[in-house]
Amino acid sequence: MMKNKNYNIFRQNYEKNISKKLEINKEEFDFDYYETKQPIGLTIFGGLLLLYGLYIMFKIHTIYGLLIIISSLFFIYGGLKKPKLVFRISKNGVWTKEFGLIYFRHIERFEFYRYIGKHSSERLKIYIKNNKLYEMDKPFLEQAISHIDNYGNLKNNLDKALTIVNKRNEK
Incomplete structure (x- = not known):
């Protein structure tokens, strides 16, 4: 290169x-x-991680939940970007x-x-x-x-x- x-x-x-x-x-x-294209599984994994982050945020600890939600957004973006x-x-x-x-x-x-x-x-x-x-x-x-x-x-x-x-x- x-x-x-x-x-x-x-x-x-x-x-x-x-x-x-x-x-x-x-x-x-x-x-x-x-x-x-990235595999659709990446988006699905990100969505499941997002749901888990929401559960953690509301049931266990807000900060940990937000960290999981933020990291799930990277997976979702990677799977959905053109x-x-x-x-x-x-x-x-x-x-x-x-x-x-x-x-x-x-x-x-x-x-x-x-x-x-x-x-x-x-x-x-x-x-x-x-x-x-x-x-x-x-x-x-x-x-x-x-x-x-x-x-x-x-x-x-x-x-x-x-x-x-x-x-x-x-x-």
Whole structure:
């Protein structure tokens, strides 16, 4: 993952060096990928904890009851919050929450990696053409995808879109 400073340098250089102005508002995105939703059990657990906190508050001790109620609200919020948009694919490029819009014509390839260990994760590496032009430390941008809901078809959608753009550019 890029450090915030390196990300800002990439973003500024990318926007400065591309020939077509970034117009994300005019892009029509074909595929949207959101964060994985929390299980409904989290909300149910929070609700039961809330009821238990109310019982404790009125029957045993007010302070302990309030502490349990407050902690139950965190579980309820975690289960009910709307998932955030993380990744989008259009016919012209990809948009990520972290890197913004990157046109396919500036992308060389995509690689998927699974890191196994204490903190297992799945990551997408976006290899950028002419990366020295954007003053990047590495020739790729790295995006975490293990928290994306329904990312199983992400690889196929990215490969199809990149193939279509490459064929369009060859004409």
